[in-house]
């Protein structure tokens with residue numbers, strides 16, 4: 001439930017899942033919300049009976065549970081006051097390949113630039129806490145189509161060169177033998 005609420009805060013588009021279910025009045029309807037942005041402030045609702053210093057962990061799931069992050073500690077006794085989350089999405093060939101997520105202390109420069117955010121984290125009675133999440137796309141190592149073709153041509157050319165040089169060496173050997181054979185009868189006999 002907590003995770004759903006967290007994901008809900010990324011809201012730009014809302015969609016309903018599970019349309020071929022029979023519902024009656026008052027039933028729970030599974031709901032998913034999705035959003036797209038590079039840096040978002042994710043409101044973390046107050047868990048029941050939360051006390052300052054308690055650990056709070058969140059987990060992210062991407063591409064329909066294909067990639068699930070470990071549980072990430074974003075609030076706790078041993079963390080500095082304001083955390084931010086860095087999420088690295090690696091793509092190769094138009095597909096999401098991996099997701100890495102890590103929690104960091106908000107750098108001083110950013111903390112200075114966002115005094116409201118800092119005061120909201122410091123204020124024990126202010127909820128939800130705004131967790132900054134930064135999403136970064138990185139291109140994974142990938143052999144592009146044209147590079148692969150170029151590599152293939154280079155390999156073929158090298159192979160051809162090897163075959164030709166072998167053929168040439170063998171030709172020279174044969175030619176030398178032929179010249180010797182042709183020259184042999186005309187050589188004066190040493191008698």
Ligand SMILES: *[C@@H]1O[C@H](CO)[C@@H](O)[C@H](O)[C@H]1NC(C)=O
Nearest residue numbers: 119120122123124125126127
């Ligand atoms: C702390 O947060 C509460 C709830 O948002 C607010 O009413 C109160 O004024 C805040 N206190 C300070 C010192 O900002």
